[in-house]
Amino acid sequence: MNLEKVVFGFFIVLAATLNFGFFVGELDNPTHHDIYELFAALVVSLVATVLKFGDRTQIGAVHLSTSLVADLQLFAAAMIWGYAAHVSPAGVTPEMVARIVSMSGGALFANVVSVIILISETIMQRR
Amino acid sequence: MNPLPRHQSIFFLILRRMRAPLILLIVIMAVSVLGLTLAPGVDAEGKVQYLSFFHAFYFISYTATTIGFGEIPYAFSDQQRLWVTICIYLSVIGWAYTLGSVFSLLSDRNLQQAFAIQRFSRAVRRLREPFYLVCGYGETGRLVCDALDRLRHRAVVIELDESKVGEIELQGYAADVPAIDADARNPEILKFAGLTHPHCVGVIALTNDDASNLAVAIAARLLAPKIPVLCRAQGIETATTMAAFGTRHVINPFQEFAEMLALALHAPAAWQLTNWLTGLPGTTVERYRNPPRGAWILCGHGRFGQQMVSAMDAEDVPVTIVDRDLPDDLGHRWVHGEGTNPDALRQAGVMTAAGIIAATRSDIDNLSIAVAARELNPSLFVILHQNQYANRALFEAYDADINVVPSEIIGHECLAILSTPLLVPFLNELRRTDPAWCAGLFERLTSRLGWEVPEVWSTRINLATAPALYRRLMRGEDITLAALLRSPEDRTERLECEVLYLDRDSDDHRMAPDAGTTLRAGDEILLAGKPGSRNSFMLAIANEHALNYVLTGTDLPGGWIWERLSRARKAAPRQVDGERSSTHRVRPRA
Numbered sequence: 001m002n003l004e005k006v007v008f009g010f011f012i013v014l015a016a017t018l019n020f021g022f023f024v025g026e027l028d029n030p031t032h033h034d035i036y037e038l039f040a041a042l043v044v045s046l047v048a049t050v051l052k053f054g055d056r057t058q059i060g061a062v063h064l065s066t067s068l069v070a071d072l073q074l075f076a077a078a079m080i081w082g083y084a085a086h087v088s089p090a091g092v093t094p095e096m097v098a099r100i101v102s103m104s105g106g107a108l109f110a111n112v113v114s115v116i117i118l119i120s121e122t123i124m125q126r127r
Numbered sequence: 128m129n130p131l132p133r134h135q136s137i138f139f140l141i142l143r144r145m146r147a148p149l150i151l152l153i154v155i156m157a158v159s160v161l162g163l164t165l166a167p168g169v170d171a172e173g174k175v176q177y178l179s180f181f182h183a184f185y186f187i188s189y190t191a192t193t194i195g196f197g198e199i200p201y202a203f204s205d206q207q208r209l210w211v212t213i214c215i216y217l218s219v220i221g222w223a224y225t226l227g228s229v230f231s232l233l234s235d236r237n238l239q240q241a242f243a244i245q246r247f248s249r250a251v252r253r254l255r256e257p258f259y260l261v262c263g264y265g266e267t268g269r270l271v272c273d274a275l276d277r278l279r280h281r282a283v284v285i286e287l288d289e290s291k292v293g294e295i296e297l298q299g300y301a302a303d304v305p306a307i308d309a310d311a312r313n314p315e316i317l318k319f320a321g322l323t324h325p326h327c328v329g330v331i332a333l334t335n336d337d338a339s340n341l342a343v344a345i346a347a348r349l350l351a352p353k354i355p356v357l358c359r360a361q362g363i364e365t366a367t368t369m370a371a372f373g374t375r376h377v378i379n380p381f382q383e384f385a386e387m388l389a390l391a392l393h394a395p396a397a398w399q400l401t402n403w404l405t406g407l408p409g410t411t412v413e414r415y416r417n418p419p420r421g422a423w424i425l426c427g428h429g430r431f432g433q434q435m436v437s438a439m440d441a442e443d444v445p446v447t448i449v450d451r452d453l454p455d456d457l458g459h460r461w462v463h464g465e466g467t468n469p470d471a472l473r474q475a476g477v478m479t480a481a482g483i484i485a486a487t488r489s490d491i492d493n494l495s496i497a498v499a500a501r502e503l504n505p506s507l508f509v510i511l512h513q514n515q516y517a518n519r520a521l522f523e524a525y526d527a528d529i530n531v532v533p534s535e536i537i538g539h540e541c542l543a544i545l546s547t548p549l550l551v552p553f554l555n556e557l558r559r560t561d562p563a564w565c566a567g568l569f570e571r572l573t574s575r576l577g578w579e580v581p582e583v584w585s586t587r588i589n590l591a592t593a594p595a596l597y598r599r600l601m602r603g604e605d606i607t608l609a610a611l612l613r614s615p616e617d618r619t620e621r622l623e624c625e626v627l628y629l630d631r632d633s634d635d636h637r638m639a640p641d642a643g644t645t646l647r648a649g650d651e652i653l654l655a656g657k658p659g660s661r662n663s664f665m666l667a668i669a670n671e672h673a674l675n676y677v678l679t680g681t682d683l684p685g686g687w688i689w690e691r692l693s694r695a696r697k698a699a700p701r702q703v704d705g706e707r708s709s710t711h712r713v714r715p716r717a
Contacts, residue, residue, distance in 0.1 A: 036161075036164075039157075039160070039180055043153060043154075043157035046153050047150055047153055047154070050145075050146055050149045050150050050153065051150070053142035053143060053146050053149075054139045054140070054142040054143025054144075054146060055139075056139050078180075081181075082180070082181040085179055085181060086179065086181050086182075
């Protein structure tokens with residue numbers, strides 16, 4: 001067992017689970033989607049991205065790119081939320097919530113890919 | 128391995144080392160923002176308000192980066208201020224740690240080395256003109272690089288010593304000289320330095336270590352078999368090994384000098400001529416005193432001394448050897464003792480000797496031998512061996528008849544080989560020709576061109592270098608050297624250069640061909656002339672108009688329209704004279 005691998009797997013899976021937690025619920029119902037969960041998903045996703053830095057293998061490269069996609073989508077979701085809550089006159093409307101959640105849904109897909117790579121890498125190594 | 132993976136590895140190294148500080152920064156920012164959204168605040172009406180993520184992130188961003196715009200959107204409550212105090216210190220720690228790791232990463236020796244190799248190999252890859260690869264930037268390397276730069280050749284340098292690489296930047300060469308401090312024995316480094324580059328025209332191995340030079344020669348032989356290699360070799364075994372696998376030129380400074388001395392003893396004029404032709408460009412050669420035949424004394428029977436003894440033996444000049452060590456050959460007179468001791472010198476017969484060679488390993492000993500010997504016999508011919516270039520001032524002050532500086536010998540030889548390939552066969556031929564003829568040639572050349580080291584160049588008459596002359600010769604015209612060697616400015620003046628050697632086929636070549644010799648396409652000629660004459664000559668053989676003027680004295684019409692017009696005029700010959708005189712250019716007459 002390798003502590004580095006534990007931390008690596010932990011952050012990748014945590015990013016996916018937090019993202020999922022934010023995503024589930026009715027698409028446009030603000031009460032089903034907690035802003036703190038989005039924040040946590042974004043932070044953990046960023047940490048997971050940095051953890052993937054510096055791997056020279058092909059799989060490492062794909063890992064990094066999925067994480068970058070997730071970051072991008074979550075960041076976009078956060079920006080939409082910021083715009084809705086502070087800039088747009090109508091506030092956080094159901095349409096805006098739908099947009100935020102669908103963005104995070106895209107990020108969720110990237111995170112799922114990341115988890116699949118993690119699993120397949122583990123299976124490939126057989127140790 | 129090509130440089131790309133190395134470049135990527137630098138990038139990955141940076142990323143990997145930056146992982147911890149980046150994660151720390153992210154965590155600190157996240158904790159600060161989260162804490163700030165949880166800390167209760169009050170608005171202007173006294174209602175409890177929480178900061179949104181947007182405001183919290185905004186506030187923490189400008190606080191962490193020490194910009195500090197103040198408390199928004201309302202003045203903070205004490206709970207919020209307490210948390211912000213913690214955040215400020217957290218963020219200071221985070222930034223200090225991140226910046227610290229960035230700077231330690233940048234000053235990392237491995238990383239800097241990797242960057243240096245990267246920069247160097249990029250500079251070499253971008254070279255788009257012929258260049259020489261010089262291994263070793265010692266005294267000899269510097270001489271060769273200086274001369275290459277003056278001859279407008281590019282050079283790439285590999286040198287083991289970092290401080291000497293720094294010197295290159297201070298030298299102020301006209302062209303940029305890419306240099307790296309690395310071991311030339313490493314074939315990877317040689318590749319980065321352009322050994323396999325299409326524009327690499329020669330490899331010059333001049334390190335002071337025979338094994339390194341040998342390694343360079345082998346690498347060049349295997350990786351770039353077509354590129355000529357020049358190697359310095361101190362030991363005879365190394366020289367043999369190098370020659371065995373086809374190193375084009377092996378330069379052994381002591382052997383070189385021994386051969387020159389032998390030449391000086393039996394054909395002084397050939398020796399003087401060689402000195403004059405192979406001097407460093409831009410210097411003036413003084414007329415040396417010819418070494419006399421007679422009894423000689425050799426002090427110091429080392430590597431240089433042994434070469435000198437065999438050269439003297441070949442010329443039947445008696446030598447007395449003065450050395451501390453016991454003799455291992457009994458064919459010569461031996462005197463035990465130090466050359467610095469006047470008694471030993473007297474015992475060796477300094478009063479009746481013709482010359483003395485101070486050839487010990489110590490420069491100070493050599494100088495004191497020379498001073499002591501001249502004191503006893505002022506008419507002695509003194510040959511001094513200078514080991515260290517740094518002692519140059521002392522040796523110049525003493526003014527010996529011949530000063531043997533190995534680095535200079537190698538430098539001169541390198542230049543002769545590199546700049547003018549035809550010079551080496553000419554000089555070899557010179558050693559075999561009649562001494563009286565050599566003397567005549569030498570007198571003629573120096574009276575015409577002066578004592579300054581001439582510009583020496585060789586050129587082949589082919590389509591690439593001499594298109595105009597080549598076409599005329601292929602048309603079957605007879606062109607003599609006398610007709611060709613005229614100034615393209617004013618054809619009544621002769622160009623200030625002389626043809627030394629003409630190489631026609633593998634077996635047909637002429638030493639100093641006379642002015643009536645006709646040229647043929649494919650000839651290769653060696654010329655020596657005053658600075659500037661080379662450009663005039665190259666212009667005349669390459670440019671149709673210049674060549675026509677030099678040979679016939681008339682100007683060719685330039686451009687398509689004038690050519691058509693002149694053809695029309697030829698058809699009507701009457702008009703020609705009138706038109707011609709009006710278009711005649713006014714030329715200054717000397």
